[in-house]
Amino acid sequence: MVEKLNEESFGDFFRRLRRSKGFKSQKSLAELSGVSQTTISRIEDGSQNPTPETLKLLAKVLKVSNFDLMALAGHYDEEDLLDPLHVIKDEMIPEDKLDSNNVQKPNNIEYKKIEDQQRIPVLGYVAAGIPIERSEHIEGYELVEQEIIRGREVFGLRVKGESMIGDGIYDGDTVIVVKQVDIAPSDIAVVAVNGHEATLKRVKCENGMCMLIPSNPNMQPILVPAKDVYVIGKVIQSRRSFE
Incomplete structure (x- = not known):
């Protein structure tokens, strides 16, 4: 033993x-x-x-x-x-x-800093479920491979909720996010709603409305006016917490 x-x-x-x-x-x-x-x-x-x-x-x-x-x-x-x-x-x-x-x-x-990795900030929580208030204070750091970052602005967010479990993203995980405003319907995005709330969903917009789509089959999409939706970034990686 x-x-x-x-x-x-x-x-x-x-x-x-x-x-x-x-x-x-x-x-x-x-x-x-x-x-x-x-x-x-x-x-x-x-x-x-x-x-x-x-x-x-x-x-x-x-x-x-x-x-x-x-x-x-x-x-x-x-x-x-x-x-x-x-x-x-x-x-x-x-x-x-x-x-x-x-x-x-x-x-x-x-x-010295490992040459093939870069330390990025973890900025708080994002909801995988009902949108929650945005939190942008630094709570910690993650090391991410340079070949993943490729010179882009990248940050981490803690996940709360279970709406994206169909993509293997669970409550307590950390998602690595590239800051960008252009996304495809297949991308998992971090979006701000009403300028304050943030959530993790796929986004499909049409006729002035945006559908925030979960991957949990037990949850329903959220319909929000397009003018109230601001894309913060695209998820490129998810990391599991065992705590």
Whole structure:
């Protein structure tokens, strides 16, 4: 069985790991990993269990095994896994060797932004269901491949609701959106309604009216005057949250 952390919580262990890898502050780790400082703070104080996706981003920057870190966070419990606590601890500077003025600095070459990825902001929630109030404050960041972005303006949005489950987009997922106003009826679009509400739907407009079409067979399209509909962008990717 995977060795557990015994009396030490995962949050306390992760805090020691962060410092031993040269990150004095949560902010410095957030800036390089693409994981928000708020999320890192919640992991360390024990109020949030990190998702596999979050741990993957953190492990890459901390230069430890993604699978070992996930095992310690409780995502795996397999008899044939190596002892992740032993492996990661061997790579850490002992706590008594650390101080605020003498923390190992990360390798600048290893920790620079990955060339084939770009960090994009996640701007809040969009409804996959009844339109909700638009939210444009930054809640975190995602890393997206440059070949997907292709120089375009791209951002992420959290999903609330189940109207697009027919396309594999579920409540809690994050959609990656290209900002554009021109879309095809087959595109999954982010649209603002009445200048304030935002929703995730396919859009078909005709004779001054727009039909906002869900992919959930149990839900009906929403009919809205075309003058009240503003296309924000097109969804190019959806990412699943396991939390």
